[in-house]
Amino acid sequence: MLGGFALAAGPFSGSWEMEIGLSPQQTKPFSAFSSTLNAGFTLSFLTLTSSSDFIIDGWLWQEFGLCATIGFISFDGVMLFEPQSGSFLYTQGILTLDFNPFVVRWYAAMTGSDSPYGLNYGHVLDLYGEIGGGAFTFESQTFFGAD
Numbered sequence: 001m002l003g004g005f006a007l008a009a010g011p012f013s014g015s016w017e018m019e020i021g022l023s024p025q026q027t028k029p030f031s032a033f034s035s036t037l038n039a040g041f042t043l044s045f046l047t048l049t050s051s052s053d054f055i056i057d058g059w060l061w062q063e064f065g066l067c068a069t070i071g072f073i074s075f076d077g078v079m080l081f082e083p084q085s086g087s088f089l090y091t092q093g094i095l096t097l098d099f100n101p102f103v104v105r106w107y108a109a110m111t112g113s114d115s116p117y118g119l120n121y122g123h124v125l126d127l128y129g130e131i132g133g134g135a136f137t138f139e140s141q142t143f144f145g146a147d
Helices: none
Strands: 002-009 012-022 030-043 046-055 058-070 073-082 087-099 102-111 120-131 136-145
Touching: none
Parallel strands: none
Antiparallel strands: 002 012, 012 030, 030 046, 046 058, 058 073, 073 087, 087 102, 102 120, 120 136
C-alpha cells in the first residue's frame, strides 16, 4: 500500500510519503512501515527545509536544511539528528562564490561522536574554472582534516 500527499501554499511546501506492508495471514499483520514528511519554507533568497523519516520502530532521522543565495554568493547546509537517542549525527555546509566561469567552493563537514565514524571534521577548498566554453577546464581540491 502506498500513500502520498503534497502541499504548497505561498512560501510553504511539503510532501508526505508512506509505505505500509500488510501480511493478513501472519500473526503480525503489519510487516513494514516507512514514512517521510518533508516541509519547506521559502522567503526571497532563503529556503529552510525539514525532513522527518519514520519506520515501524519509531522516528529514525530528522534533517534540517538551509539554502541561501545572494548574487554570486550561495550557501547550502544540512544537519542530521537521530531523535530517539537525541544524537547529533552529521552536518555539512557549502559556501560557493560563483565568478562565472570560475567557481570557488568551501566545503565543511562534521560527524557527531555518536555517528558510526565518531567525532570528526574537515574542510575542502575547491577551485574550478573553464575557458573557451568548456574547451579547457581545471579543478583543484585541497583537503584539510577529515581523515
